[in-house]
Amino acid sequence: MQTLTIQQLTIGDGIPKICVPIVANSVDCLKNNLQQFNDKKIDLIEWRMDYLDCVSDTQMMCSIAKLLRKELPNKPILATFRSQKEGGEQFLSYEDYCNLLKAIASTGAVDLIDYELFSTEEDQKNAKTILELQHLGVKVIISNHDFQKTPNKEEIVARLEKMEALHGDIAKIAVMPHNSTDVLTLLDATNTVYQTSSIPIVTMSMGKLGVLSRISGATFGSSITFAALNQASAPGQIPVEDLYQIRNIL
Secondary structure (H helix, E strand, C coil): CCCEEECCEEECCCCCEEEEEECCCCHHHHHHHHHHHHCCCCCEEEEEHHHCCCCCCHHHHHHHHHHHHHHCCCCCEEEECCEHHHCCCECCCHHHHHHHHHHHHHCCCCCEEEEECCCCCCHHHHHHHHHHHHHCCCEEEEEEEECCCCCCHHHHHHHHHHHHHCCCCEEEEEECCCCHHHHHHHHHHHHHHHCCCCCCEEEEECCCCCHHHHHHHHHHCECEEEEECCCCCCCCCEEHHHHHHHHHHC
């Protein structure tokens, strides 16, 4: 598996990197809480754009991206608009979704952009948008989130491999378990893809049942784990202080 280096952070090598989401719903709230994200326990910041009440104001969103870079100069920043169908807070049409991602990428203020694998069913459109984002100077995490179930191993493997085939820089999948077997299915699929993937992969099983995958995913090949600072952006996220300690012990 190849690694990906952003600033001084190498993803896909060594211990899993800890990513913490910013989930502020207003600009004032975001500004008031930014400095705590400079914590040395945090390797990577995920800016969840879908939480903001001004997400439809592209100019404002670009200004916020620049603010994040100014206030968090040494933290790689991942910009994410999570769609409602994959657990996000708001809806955007595909055209508006792509326009937002491209606008944010063009600021030069973020390092990575999250692009959902099932944003459209047309592979050609997916590939075109991903390439356009990369040409704007960002790395692209292609993602998929299933809040209803855990697909079978073959389907999880197929989705991760498709993300690689679309030339994503990182492949990410999160699924919801209904029993312990589902968690094992996710970990087994992770291990299988890890053996042959040319890009870093990120996987997790959500909710209380899936906590094991968040603390031991690296054993099976997952290169990033997500933790909560003040507010979780997905079920099962562990507080960053606890995850940092557990990760280092493991």
